[in-house]
Amino acid sequence: xxxxxxxxxxxxxxxxxxxxxxxxxxxxxxxxxxxGPHRGGRGRGRGRAQHGPAAMTTEALVQQxxxxxxxxxxxxxxxxxxxxxxxxxxxxxxxxxxxxxxxxVVTYSNQAKVDLLGVPPxxxxxxxxxxxxxxxxxxxxxxxxxxxxxxxxxxxxxxxxGGSPDKPVGTVWLAWAQTxxxxxxxxxxxxxxxxxxxxATVQQALAGLIPLI
Numbered sequence: 001x002x003x004x005x006x007x008x009x010x011x012x013x014x015x016x017x018x019x020x021x022x023x024x025x026x027x028x029x030x031x032x033x034x035x036g037p038h039r040g041g042r043g044r045g046r047g048r049a050q051h052g053p054a055a056m057t058t059e060a061l062v063q064q065x066x067x068x069x070x071x072x073x074x075x076x077x078x079x080x081x082x083x084x085x086x087x088x089x090x091x092x093x094x095x096x097x098x099x100x101x102x103x104x105v106v107t108y109s110n111q112a113k114v115d116l117l118g119v120p121p122x123x124x125x126x127x128x129x130x131x132x133x134x135x136x137x138x139x140x141x142x143x144x145x146x147x148x149x150x151x152x153x154x155x156x157x158x159x160x161x162g163g164s165p166d167k168p169v170g171t172v173w174l175a176w177a178q179t180x181x182x183x184x185x186x187x188x189x190x191x192x193x194x195x196x197x198x199x200a201t202v203q204q205a206l207a208g209l210i211p212l213i
Contacts, residue, residue: 074148081153113141132185158170172200174208
């Protein structure tokens, strides 16, 4: 079920350039990417972010994030569903990340969200796993269970199946929690195949952390 189709040419920058922000959430500003527009490429989007221009953009985000966290003496944590650990893998690709990356969990099933993050089952039953309340609870849950000062959580429909009229393929909820601060949430509608949706989510998750540090 993983996406294997060739990435279409994108002249808009990163995977974020085609992402639609959906009104109704507490929207975060989109962080400017460090290395600007690129000319496309054939990044497959599987495994670690290490191929093609989009990967270089992701690497630049991780560098910015690492610098910001290190300067504050902070750590971060991740709770991932639709990305399956890609955010954590992207962060820990950077040597020395143990200084600022505390932990990450993959809570792919609803029960894992309950068991590992303390998401109330009634919240999932009422709103669904792909929802703002569940994303917020995931972020707050991993923050409370870690040594981190900031955390990000993602839950979405990466496709190719599983979509609905209310939550079509590409719908992703992200949430960012911080110690002593508000929990922020954002819904995006990411185009493309499964791999593209997942990598757009990784980039938005990283970009949303930086302004909070």
